Amino acid sequence: QVLSLPIVVIVHGNQDNNAKATVLWDNAFSETDRVPFVVAERVPWEKMCDTLNLKFMAEVQTTKGLLKEHYFFLAQKIFNDHSARFEDFQSRHVSWAQFNKEILPGRGFTFWQWFDGVLDLTKRCLKSYWSDRLIVGFISKQYVCKLLSAEPDGTFLLRFSDSEIGGVTIAYVIRGKDGSSQVENIQPFSAKDLSIRSLGDRIRDLEQLRNLYPNIPKDQAFGSHYNKEQTGKD
Numbered sequence: 001q002v003l004s005l006p007i008v009v010i011v012h013g014n015q016d017n018n019a020k021a022t023v024l025w026d027n028a029f030s031e032t033d034r035v036p037f038v039v040a041e042r043v044p045w046e047k048m049c050d051t052l053n054l055k056f057m058a059e060v061q062t063t064k065g066l067l068k069e070h071y072f073f074l075a076q077k078i079f080n081d082h083s084a085r086f087e088d089f090q091s092r093h094v095s096w097a098q099f100n101k102e103i104l105p106g107r108g109f110t111f112w113q114w115f116d117g118v119l120d121l122t123k124r125c126l127k128s129y130w131s132d133r134l135i136v137g138f139i140s141k142q143y144v145c146k147l148l149s150a151e152p153d154g155t156f157l158l159r160f161s162d163s164e165i166g167g168v169t170i171a172y173v174i175r176g177k178d179g180s181s182q183v184e185n186i187q188p189f190s191a192k193d194l195s196i197r198s199l200g201d202r203i204r205d206l207e208q209l210r211n212l213y214p215n216i217p218k219d220q221a222f223g224s225h226y227n228k229e230q231t232g233k234d
Contacts, residue, residue, distance in 0.1 A: 005220030070138035117166035161188035200225030
């Protein structure tokens, strides 16, 4: 006999997300010589960061992993703490409940359900954009406003939606004649939306978008992702 990798038996496809969470937690945090099925209820946040990074790179099949600022955003999200510094999270432990049982504040889903939705969207529609570092992705709406409010009219960046599972949104700055700025967020695009028209072509369509933050003309940043438009009778 030999111990297998963890398996989960489910009876319906809607249990798939929870099953993946269970397998991920067991694979990452169980001890080799454990009592069968026993796994830690709480794990260091640093180990969780490593696990999420490895999972992201493996699923999306990219060499561009998560960055320090991404971990900071994810920590704020999972611990529901926006006042702590990056260093403060390093000594914390995250529980299974925080990972995949407790609903995120003001949302209808758990942290893992949201993160898995990002994985699926990136894998299916955004791999090349992520690998070219054109998507900031893991960043809060509030921090986006702070970054963009001082930028020229039409500066934009891409972030994963907080309010929807598996959505990517574009935040851009509008500057009035009096010099005042306002940051707008476009309705998130889902995998279904991006299968109809690609992200690059949608960005080309939107004339109010000019420069990718901090200061890259959009045609220079996304030109290689544009599809050639068919014209005439075709």
